Amino acid sequence: MNIIEINNLTTKFNNRVIHDNISFNIKKNEIFGILGGSGSGKTTIVKQIVMLQKIQEGEIKLLNKNLNNLTLKEEERLKLQFSYLFQFGALYSFLSVIENIEVILKEYTKLPKDLINKIALTTLNMVGLEPNTANLYPSELSGGMKKRVALARAIASEPKILFLDEPTSGLDPQSTIEFNKLIKKLSQTLNLTVIIITHDLDTIKSTLDRFIILKDSKIHFYGTINEALNSKDEVTKNFLTLKDSYAN
Numbered sequence: 001m002n003i004i005e006i007n008n009l010t011t012k013f014n015n016r017v018i019h020d021n022i023s024f025n026i027k028k029n030e031i032f033g034i035l036g037g038s039g040s041g042k043t044t045i046v047k048q049i050v051m052l053q054k055i056q057e058g059e060i061k062l063l064n065k066n067l068n069n070l071t072l073k074e075e076e077r078l079k080l081q082f083s084y085l086f087q088f089g090a091l092y093s094f095l096s097v098i099e100n101i102e103v104i105l106k107e108y109t110k111l112p113k114d115l116i117n118k119i120a121l122t123t124l125n126m127v128g129l130e131p132n133t134a135n136l137y138p139s140e141l142s143g144g145m146k147k148r149v150a151l152a153r154a155i156a157s158e159p160k161i162l163f164l165d166e167p168t169s170g171l172d173p174q175s176t177i178e179f180n181k182l183i184k185k186l187s188q189t190l191n192l193t194v195i196i197i198t199h200d201l202d203t204i205k206s207t208l209d210r211f212i213i214l215k216d217s218k219i220h221f222y223g224t225i226n227e228a229l230n231s232k233d234e235v236t237k238n239f240l241t242l243k244d245s246y247a248n
């Protein structure tokens, strides 16, 4: 079942074509990658799916709802179904770890305080952090721990879909591998559909079920890692080599 359908999407900024009539689908429960060189329009697509950026031409269906003609009520309801973690998605430096996770639940639910605290602690555990990290402040955390807290905050509200923009940027190779394993585990245990913008080779090879590569405003590749590995196309192959995963 498709959870997201992109049909004939065209996006232009100042007469520059960013997406030229592109179409692809994302299935329920898959981990789907959006790849492409810098400026190829990856973030713009995600912003259009999460309704932060207007769709100019074409259509996007999210959970079977056409985003072009939503009522306000439908839009509000849809927005509760997903979370996103944008690049450099910062934690509130003046809030502790647990308060950072609780903040969304306090804003969007009417749950009692102690239940919110319980959910936040459970989520902290799900992302592999010890209970004693709950009262630390972001400045006391490593880069990998900060990413885990941000992830905990994103999943605490039990979304159906999670969007991650370069989630492993800035992490060392070992932390990257661990973070990718965590995403895979969470997607399975929580029945999450995950959409990841990435250049990271470990993510591409070990985590994604399928991905697209955007190039020259079009979808240059659309498929699985095995299909990409067997491809004879140079651009696709370049994305899978260490030296040039940022290929344009």
Ligand SMILES: Nc1ncnc2c1ncn2[C@@H]1O[C@H](COP(=O)(O)OP(=O)(O)OP(=O)(O)O)[C@@H](O)[C@H]1O
Pocket: 013, 014, 018, 036, 037, 038, 039, 040, 041, 042, 043, 044, 045
């Ligand atoms: N609101 C906007 N107005 C004008 N131009 C924009 C706007 N948003 C994005 N762009 C331009 O569209 C192009 C695609 O941007 P986008 O952020 O989607 O690329 P990206 O593939 O995510 O790049 P990166 O990997 O560098 O983050 C860029 O040239 C950017 O400058």
